[in-house]
Amino acid sequence: MRKYSINRKTKETNIEVDLALDGKGISHINTGIGFLDHMIDQLSKHSLIDIKLVANGDLHVDYHHTTEDSALALGEAFNNALGDKKGIIRFGQALSIMDETLTRVVVDCSNRPYLVWKVNLTIPQLGEMDTELFKEWFQAFSQSAGITLHIENIYGENNHHIVESCFKGLARALGQAVSIDPRRADIIPSTKGSL
Secondary structure (H helix, E strand, O other), X not given: OOEEEEEEEOOOEEEEEEEEOOOOOOEEEEOOOHHHXXXXXXXXXXXXXXXXXXXXXXXXXXXXXXXXXXXXXXXXHHHHHHOOOOOEOOEEEEEEEXXXXXXXXXXXXXXXXXXXXXXXXXXXXXXXXXXXXXXXXXXHHHHHHOOEEEEEEEEOXXXXXXXXXXXXXXXHHHXXXXXXXXXXXXXXXXXXXXX
16 A cells, blocks of 8 residues: 655644555544544545544644644655655546535646645635635645645635535545556656656
């Protein structure tokens, strides 16, 4: 199995991640931020990537450090679990719906991190979490995971549905991108010969 464990510790957070790309979507998430736990659980469930993520952060300050650092640690574990990327499909895309909401997510496991975020959230908080932190989470994840990530909410009204469709879309796109193509199981999917 392609898997990786990391302990990322700073003065602001202490985060442990165990990740298995070839999993069953089993998760154990505890960041201390209920809504974020729910979203990372969706990411695991719909990508079939097993994720254990436990974070202890300075939540008494605000949720920014724990949100960003959990994404950095998770992305680093993801990137390391991919190894040399031989055989992966590399690209993934998903249209993700939730009731009235439709979101498009496209990923490239290219080792060229970049985020395009076309998501307009219209309320300041979901639960106790500032909605501006969701862009920060996806930005940090794309950087440390080494992926190009485009997220576009095509339409939607309910902010919970919009954010959840982004995480579910990422899950489906990642699940596709990290799958092994049996026709080129020993080949790095790049004309450059490396990613």
